[in-house]
Amino acid sequence: MKYISTRSKIEPINSAQAILQGLSADGGLFVPEEIPKLTLQEIEKLIDMNYSKRAATILQKFLTDYTEIELGECTELAYDKFDSMLKVPLSILVKDAKNTKSPVGVMELWHGPTSAFKDVALQILPRLMSLALKKTGETKEILILVATSGDTGKAALAGFADVPQTKIIVFYPDGGVSKIQRLQMVTQIGKNVNVTAVRGNFDDAQTGVKNIFSDEKIREELAKSNVKLSSANSINWGRLAPQIVYYFSSYVEMIKSDQIKLGDKVNAVVPTGNFGNILAAYYAKKMGLPIKTLICASNKNHVLTDFFKTGVYNRNRDFYKTITPSMDILISSNLERLLYHETGGDIERVKSFMKNLNETGKYKIDNPLKKKLDKIFYADYATEEETAETIKNIYDNFGYLIDTHTAVALSVTGKYRGKTKDMLPVIAASTASPFKFTSSVLTALGKSVEGIDDLKQLDELSFFTQKRIPINLATLKDAKILHENICGKNEMAKEVLKFAAN
Ligand SMILES: *Cc1c(COP(=O)(O)O)cnc(C)c1O
16 A cells, blocks of 8 residues: 655655655645455454454554554554553443434543543554654654644653654643643653743744744754654644544444444544544545444534535634634644545645645635535534533433533534434544543533642542543642753754754
8 A cells, every 4th residue: 555645746655654754745645545445344353353453454454564463563552551441442322222223332532641532543653653764764763843732742742752763852832731731741751752841822832843844954953963853743644544443443342232233324423623533534434334424523613614514614713712622723634635535636626725725724615526525524513502511411311421522522413413313323532531621521510610720620520420530640740740841932943953962
């Protein structure tokens, strides 16, 4: 299987190269030349496998330049630290006995070492990169550069810590992340990690990182220390491919628990930001997983809902900070891959959409393309109030505790079912532990958080719901602070060079 760019004709490359490079030199994203298929018999075989085996089986279809043994080891080690035997367990919510034909299976993607769904991909990406270095004969050290508004930074640190031939530096806005998020990052252990606060906001940190990536002088300087820059964000194919796995895994878990039979159709709902997670569901559908509709759930920043409804992508609008911060995004980068596939690989059109987006902040797709998307996607959004109500309703009705992002998905599921009367079983992506967003969750449940410190809120939520705090969060209050570095927003390059050289 070879990889090509969404924006111009390039010499096809192996997956190892695509993973190391991250982004194509023409600014496009790497896509597989064709989408591999799984037959129903192959899907059936997944039933008796554990999660790591399932992952190796799916990844083998895309990463054909990796051996079976390599993928077996990678998937085994990547999910070793997950705090659930099933790695991605499925909680089934069924209203009543009469309604058993329309269960909602909530796939809990947050049992990894940082309690965020990013772990599923970021626990394996460093291992794939490490092998890619060997395969391509690259002798330089890879330096991963991250700007974070909270969650991605910690998940990337946890993934890359002590991975040979790699280093990672994470910049976060000083005072711009929650106390828990900061503690998660500054207590990170590992010989190859650096965490630095930036005197500025998230945009300053992100701009600083982008500038470093595009600065030839810095690249040359780094080359002298035998270091090459790379990125771990969600446009990397090595982050996307591992996300396809859990749609297959959850589908066969639905079979295992007698909710569906092999071949039955389901719908999938995904709380969406950068369009990575839902794109993985799209790949799963294209590969032959019986998914009927992909439900794209957004928050108050519903640029994607408007896109699917009108065919116009327009980022020129107010930006809102919501209780679902991981979805506060106005440019959903991975949409480019969908446009590529659904235009039949029309690079000229994709390039012109992206050019318009870059220059005017918007683009419009034509009617035939919109009709194609209509057949696959349904899009809607949840308001802040609806999100909070859903947390309370799900808790009151099922005794099941969800975070705000998961609530967006379940709120939109209700809207979808109400509007279309389509009551097929649903697989819903649950993207964060409720303990990562304690203040919003407690408030939604009707508890006041006034004057209660972030760490105390963990205990409060645990006491009130009788649910266990994930161990990585429970131990934060005693963890040693290892990173107190801080720099000005114009000093980030200097910090990178200093870290690369030591
Ligand atoms: C990253 C993230 C999302 C959005 O996922 P995308 O792949 O960017 O669409 C949703 N919820 C949580 C908790 C996240 O961390």
